[in-house]
Amino acid sequence: MTTLTLSMRDRLKRYAAREGFGLFALIFLIIFIVLPILTVLLWGFAIRWRFPAVIPTEWGFDFWQETLSRADLRRAFPNSIVLSISVTLLSMVICLPASYAFARMNFRGKQFFLLSFLFTNAFPRLGLYVAIAIIFFRLGLVGTFAGVVIVQLLNTLLLMIWIPTAAFQGVERSLEEAALDVGASRLRVFMQITLPLVFPAVFAAVLLTFVNTFYETYGALLIGAPNVLTIPVIMFPLINNQPIPQYGAILSLVLFAPSVVLLLFANRLLRGGYLTAGFGV
Amino acid sequence: MSTLSLKQLRKQFGDVTAVHEINLEVGDGEFLCILGPSGCGKSTALRMIAGFEEPTSGDILIDGQSVVTMAANHRPTAMVFQKYTLWPHMKVYDNIAFGLKLRGLARTEIDRKVNEALELVGLPDYGKRMPNQLSGGEQQRIALARALVLEPKILLLDEPFSNLDALLRVRLREELRRIQRRVKITAIFVTHDQEEALSLADRIAVMSKGRVEQLDVPSRIYDQPATLFVADFIGVMNLIPAQQNGATIDLGALRLESPTRVNGTVTVAIRPEDIAIVGESDVDAWGGEVEQIIDLGHYRKLLVKVPSVGTLKVYAPKALDLRENQLIGLNPSRFTIFRDGAAPIEVKREAVAPLEMSVAV
Ligand SMILES: Nc1ncnc2c1ncn2[C@@H]1O[C@H](COP(=O)(O)OP(=O)(O)O)[C@@H](O)[C@H]1O
Ligand SMILES: [Mg+2]
Numbered sequence: 001m002t003t004l005t006l007s008m009r010d011r012l013k014r015y016a017a018r019e020g021f022g023l024f025a026l027i028f029l030i031i032f033i034v035l036p037i038l039t040v041l042l043w044g045f046a047i048r049w050r051f052p053a054v055i056p057t058e059w060g061f062d063f064w065q066e067t068l069s070r071a072d073l074r075r076a077f078p079n080s081i082v083l084s085i086s087v088t089l090l091s092m093v094i095c096l097p098a099s100y101a102f103a104r105m106n107f108r109g110k111q112f113f114l115l116s117f118l119f120t121n122a123f124p125r126l127g128l129y130v131a132i133a134i135i136f137f138r139l140g141l142v143g144t145f146a147g148v149v150i151v152q153l154l155n156t157l158l159l160m161i162w163i164p165t166a167a168f169q170g171v172e173r174s175l176e177e178a179a180l181d182v183g184a185s186r187l188r189v190f191m192q193i194t195l196p197l198v199f200p201a202v203f204a205a206v207l208l209t210f211v212n213t214f215y216e217t218y219g220a221l222l223i224g225a226p227n228v229l230t231i232p233v234i235m236f237p238l239i240n241n242q243p244i245p246q247y248g249a250i251l252s253l254v255l256f257a258p259s260v261v262l263l264l265f266a267n268r269l270l271r272g273g274y275l276t277a278g279f280g281v
Numbered sequence: 282m283s284t285l286s287l288k289q290l291r292k293q294f295g296d297v298t299a300v301h302e303i304n305l306e307v308g309d310g311e312f313l314c315i316l317g318p319s320g321c322g323k324s325t326a327l328r329m330i331a332g333f334e335e336p337t338s339g340d341i342l343i344d345g346q347s348v349v350t351m352a353a354n355h356r357p358t359a360m361v362f363q364k365y366t367l368w369p370h371m372k373v374y375d376n377i378a379f380g381l382k383l384r385g386l387a388r389t390e391i392d393r394k395v396n397e398a399l400e401l402v403g404l405p406d407y408g409k410r411m412p413n414q415l416s417g418g419e420q421q422r423i424a425l426a427r428a429l430v431l432e433p434k435i436l437l438l439d440e441p442f443s444n445l446d447a448l449l450r451v452r453l454r455e456e457l458r459r460i461q462r463r464v465k466i467t468a469i470f471v472t473h474d475q476e477e478a479l480s481l482a483d484r485i486a487v488m489s490k491g492r493v494e495q496l497d498v499p500s501r502i503y504d505q506p507a508t509l510f511v512a513d514f515i516g517v518m519n520l521i522p523a524q525q526n527g528a529t530i531d532l533g534a535l536r537l538e539s540p541t542r543v544n545g546t547v548t549v550a551i552r553p554e555d556i557a558i559v560g561e562s563d564v565d566a567w568g569g570e571v572e573q574i575i576d577l578g579h580y581r582k583l584l585v586k587v588p589s590v591g592t593l594k595v596y597a598p599k600a601l602d603l604r605e606n607q608l609i610g611l612n613p614s615r616f617t618i619f620r621d622g623a624a625p626i627e628v629k630r631e632a633v634a635p636l637e638m639s640v641a642v
Contacts, residue, residue: 172364172365174362174363174364174365174366175365175366175368175369177331177333177353177360177362178360178362178366178368178424178427179368179379180332180333180353180354181331181353181354181358181359181360181428182354182359182379182380182383182427182428182431183354183355183380183383183384183431184354184379184380184383185354186354188383192379193368196370197368197369197370
């Protein structure tokens with residue numbers, strides 16, 4: 001009897017040791033990712049969902065009609081898209097060459113520069129934006145498209161410098177030198193050798209930057225409002241002032257769609273194979 | 282078909298002088314090996330020739346024309362790297378064609394040249410493969426094809442085979458030599474592997490700490506090392522510190538004669554194959570005790586402890602019946618005397634009859 005229990009416990013222990021981490025990760029995933037998304041999904045199609053009920057008691061598309069026909073959202077949507085694209089492109093133009101420099105060159109203060117991006121990101125967002133808003137007000141940038149672009153651009157720096165820098169560092173110098181050796185110019189080496197090799201990582205960084213910028217709220221709210229309104233800025237009071245969770249849920253689902261499409265697209269590209277393979281000898 | 286000369290070439294990285302003033306003349310179609318231990322500046326020297334490193338001072342001439350001011354992408358050199366050589370995102374064909382496309386050649390011309398290059402390195406049907414579908418040896422052959430397809434004046438190779446297993450290394454080495462002879466290209470081959478250098482090179486430049494210690498044909502590098510470093514680095518060598526008084530060096534039981542008279546510390550260098558095994562009681566010999574016998578297949582290496590001389594490495598034919606702790610006599614037939622600041626002196630002693638097989642028990 002005793003032996004049996006012991007061996008049972010033993011087996012359980014072994015099972016936990018082997019599967020422990022996976023189990024933990026799965027539970028974590030369900031509680032923090034799947035459940036919230038599921039709740040949002042349910043709210044999107046719920047008309048009535050009161051407390052003790054586990055799922056909505058009344059379903060329908062009524063709120064979709066109401067949400068999507070709002071004039072302010074229709075106006076904000078192109079704003080959001082144009083802003084996100086502008087910020088992402090600008091961020092690429094500034095950050096990719098800078099990351100390359102960080103990865104390849106050894107200059108004084110390089111570590112300081114790299115860490116400075118981390119510091120600005122660690123600094124409480126709202127305080128930083130208030131300070132920026134004061135400066136922008138003097139410069140006449142408050143309430144302008146350019147003002148929002150600048151403030152959102154600052155937001156993208158950490159991601160768009162750190163990820164590509166790491167990726168560029170991962171490209172063996174001999175691969176670039178070999179291209180130089182057969183006669184390619186520095187620019188051509190960068191475009192045809194280096195860039196394709198860092199493409200997966202840089203693409204991921206760009207994608208995240210786009211999505212992050214699309215959802216960026218505080219900067220857009222403090223600098224842009226009331227002239228430049230983005231979807232999250234509209235969503236904010238909608239969700240805060242009216243206790244109607246459906247608005248938030250539907251908007252989230254609508255915004256979720258382009259992200260999913262982009263991510264699926266990225267996934268397919270990355271699985272294309274050779275981009276991530278063949279680095280060894 | 283080109284010549285290369287390095288004139289007082291020097292490279293400094295901060296406080297580290299990677300290459301001291303080196304002078305080197307490489308003849309047309311010559312295969313020169315730069316041989317030296319890791320960190321001695323071989324790669325730096327090669328990379329200056331390729332244009333990847335800018336010399337601190339000195340000049341590099343190809344066919345008599347200085348190329349130091351020429352950017353790497355304009356130099357008539359081509360390099361094969363040790364590892365991470367092929368561009369992983371391009372097919373083998375495109376790897377080889379890359380440089381040709383840059384030169385604006387016609388498609389049919391590119392096609393012909395790429396196929397010729399693939400043929401040359403013995404991988405004719407590999408064009409469509411991706412680099413990660415090739416073995417290490419195949420990757421290095423393709424890298425060689427990529428370098429040769431541009432018909433450079435100088436072919437540079439930086440330890441191209443050192444990441445491959447021993448057998449493959451030997452095969453590729455032979456193949457490289459065959460290809461180099463066929464296309465008659467001037468080649469500089471960097472390696473830390475002396476066997477590779479000795480078997481490949483027309484001439485070897487032995488480097489140590491950023492300096493060329495000796496530049497010579499392989500046989501002379503081995504037989505007549507110019508410095509103590511070369512003597513120690515190339516092949517197996519017994520180095521015995523000793524004291525010279527006038528024309529004699531007293532070393533254990535033997536008095537070695539030197540053609541020059543000096544007083545001071547010297548190092549006597551003796552190759553194992555220049556030590557004959559004689560009877561223990563031979564008067565013209567060091568008496569020693571066999572410490573260890575290492576079987577190397579067709580012969581045996583002995584470590585023999587000789588009082589007041591040290592432990593000497595000696596070769597013995599398999600037929601000689603020896604065991605550990607046995608007492609034998611050792612008779613050096615040739616040695617070299619190294620003294621700081623002086624040229625080495627080679628001394629031959631009169632031949633002695635080796636140990637009769639019957640003598641040994
Ligand atoms: N880019 C560099 N910066 C600083 N020091 C370097 C650099 N490249 C090489 N060195 C130094 O120069 C010396 C020679 O290096 P290298 O030419 O690579 O030697 P080898 O190829 O013979 O192993 C070493 O001490 C190395 O640390
Ligand atoms: Mg090296």
